[in-house]
Amino acid sequence: MPELPEVETVRRTLYPRVVGRRLERVEILTERQIFHPDPGTFRAELEGAVFDDIERRGKYLLFSLGPLLLVAHLRMSGHLFVCGPEAPRQKHLHVVFHLDDGQELRYVDQRKFGGFHLLGPDRQGMPRGLANLGPEPLSPSFTPDVLAAALAGRQTSVKAALLNQALVAGLGNIYVDEALFCARIHPARPAGTLTEEEVARLHGCIRRVLARAVEKRGTTFSLYRDGEGNEGDMYDELQVFDRAGEPCPACGTTIQKVAVAQRGTHFCPRCQPAPEGVALTPVRARPGRRGRSVRVAAEPPGTYE
DNA sequence: CGTATGCCCTGCGCGC
DNA sequence: TGCGCGCAGGGCATAC
Structure with a gap:
């Protein structure tokens, strides 16, 4: 379940492998993971574009490629990672972004809940959740x-x-x-x-x-x-x-x-x-948790803040 | 507008 | 051992 810390970690690990790379080819194996626009347009717009930056808003990953904004959401089980083309294709592989250094940015999602939006300069088609997103909890504006x-x-x-x-x-x-x-x-x-x-x-x-x-x-x-x-x-x-x-x-x-x-x-x-x-x-406790060492908090509740 | 519900999807734990 | 059932859950559409 990627939440803010996991999505931020994905952003940081992808950054040096993706930013500066040209997107040579987009391979869509599961069309339903492309939310906007239609898969053909999505592919055509992206091919040839260069990744400039990766940002995060909430649980959304925002890849900017010139005027284009590629929005990714991992939902429950989505994975975005870079690997070589020789790596065996994962069972639930849905999208492959072929980079100009021969590496692949892959999207794997067992439950198929996550996926992509591609926005043009007018930012039409933005997912509602992103448009209505509340403040970033780690930013100074969150008081x-x-x-x-x-x-x-x-x-x-x-x-x-x-x-x-x-x-x-x-x-x-x-x-x-x-x-x-x-x-x-x-x-x-x-x-x-x-x-x-x-x-x-x-x-x-x-x-x-x-x-x-x-x-x-x-x-x-x-x-x-x-x-x-x-x-x-x-x-x-x-x-x-x-x-x-x-x-x-x-x-x-x-x-x-x-x-x-x-x-x-x-x-x-x-x-x-x-x-x-x-x-x-x-709710019944999840089984199979026995044997885990019990850690004591560095500070008990009440000393926080 | 605020709030609740169901749906999407797959793997896994459980009961038999 | 094997099978079917129900659950898990983020965001969104829909209903009230």
């Missing part, structure tokens, strides 16, 4: 006041609000659970009920968790790899995500997994007390 305004007046759970890309860009299931644990806020709390102090703590925790995950080159939970095929190192530092049944690193209480906003949600019932009158559906 506690900005977060407070995004959450104010909302009845929905703070977890659902944080997953809403129009409110804050780049958070997904893993880092929402981690940020809420860090801030000692129960994920089912109605977003609009957070106090100013809680919002400030959450703001700091979002930045802290994401920045650390970028440092660790992302979380490899199941399939994620960066643009060079390497795993991320953040998994072992996760405090609650995928740790149902294990002791809370801060207090030792058993971490629970419940459903919030139709998402598997991990939290510590002691560090993150439930709001009044909220019934939570327990």
Whole structure:
């Protein structure tokens, strides 16, 4: 599940291998992964163009090639990486961008949820989510006041609000659970009920968790790899995500997994007390997690921010 | 507008 | 061992 830290890591690893290269040929093996425009136009526009830059907005990767903007989203299981033409073709390979140094930028996606938009100078056809994307949480413009305004007046759970890309860009299931644990806020709390102090703590925790995950080159939970095929190192530092049944690193209480906003949600019932009158559906812990060493947080919740 | 629901898709865990 | 079922989930369309 690539979220902001994973997408940023892909961006950084692709950058030196892609920027400056001419795109000689685009091979589309699965047309449905080309969202806009039609695959023939997509190919024709791109062939011969030169990659100038790669940027990231939220979970979107933005490749600029002169006036063209190639927008990629990996969704659940998309992989973008550079390899040589001799590398055996992956089972779920959908698009190959042939570069002028003989290398290939490949798009592999087991679940076929992700794919590409190509925008011209007028930027017509931009995916809605990108056009409506909220602030970058690691940029200076993301202040506690900005977060407070995004959450104010909302009845929905703070977890659902944080997953809403129009409110804050780049958070997904893993880092929402981690940020809420860090801030000692129960994920089912109605977003609009957070106090100013809680919002400030959450703001700091979002930045802290994401920045650390970028440092660790992302979380490899199941399939994620960066643009060079390497795993991320953040998994072992996760405090609650995928740790149902294990002791809370801060207090030792058993971490629970419940459903919030139709998402598997991990939290510590002691560090993150439930709001009044909220019934939570327990979700069985994922099997096969036994034997993992329990790491103690460098600082317990409460000393953050 | 805010909020909730279903869909896309594949692999895997589970129950039998 | 093998088979079928249901779940997982980001973003988007759709409904209310």
